[in-house]
Amino acid sequence: MKDIIFDDFQNAVDDSLLRHKSLLDIITKLEESQGRINRALAKSVTNCGCIEIHAKKQPSPNNDDIDMDSYKKQLNTHLDGTLCDNCREVLEREIGNNLFYLTSLCNLLDLNLYDVLLKEYNKINTLGKYTFR
Template identity: 45%
Template sequence: MSGLTLKQFQEQVSDLLLRHRSLLDVLSKSQQASASVNRSVIKSVTECGCISLQANKQPYTEELTLEETKAIIQTHVNGQLCENCIDAITVQLGKQLFYLSALCNLLELDLDDTLAKESQKCSTLGLFNLS
């Protein structure tokens, strides 16, 4: 599947989406897919234990430069995902991409264009795009 473009994937999704062609169905399936991604990540912590979390207040202050801030901000994740958890999360992310593509199809949006516009916005706004 090397070289698969977003446009090709979007067309593939359009061909495969039969049961949930309603916008409401796609929106609810997209939300369900997002929840499943979250659940898979959570299970990596709570059931498998390949990763753990140690969350605390980020040591951010206004006096730090951007580079200094990047160096000290933490992900709160310790460890690395095991192969089983990588597989589970990848499957759920794939479903999420499927329904994102389906939503774009139903609204006649091009996923490539959406990605290009967001990338351009990130490039143009730079630091002002930080959230």
């Protein structure tokens, strides 16, 4: 069922993309949309203040025998707070635009978005925490 939603989305993107059919248009719009996500996040911190960033050096494992689960618990997101409704709405819109252009790129290259997601999902499930991302 979920693959149908992805396929329907991918087809809807293909039907609605009119002005930016060129590969160059799509990749620059994809990059621009990523910048807009970053800008919306920055504005959530600097203008709204609903989230705060408290960054510091992440701890390094002391030896090769470290347990990955306990190491993961030591890592910090550097993020405090939660998005307010307005910032959440802006970020959802910007992430949606990013998905639109990512899907447009998939369409242009004859890649199925669901297949790409499924391969990444399987890789993560196979390697688990050892993907080291």
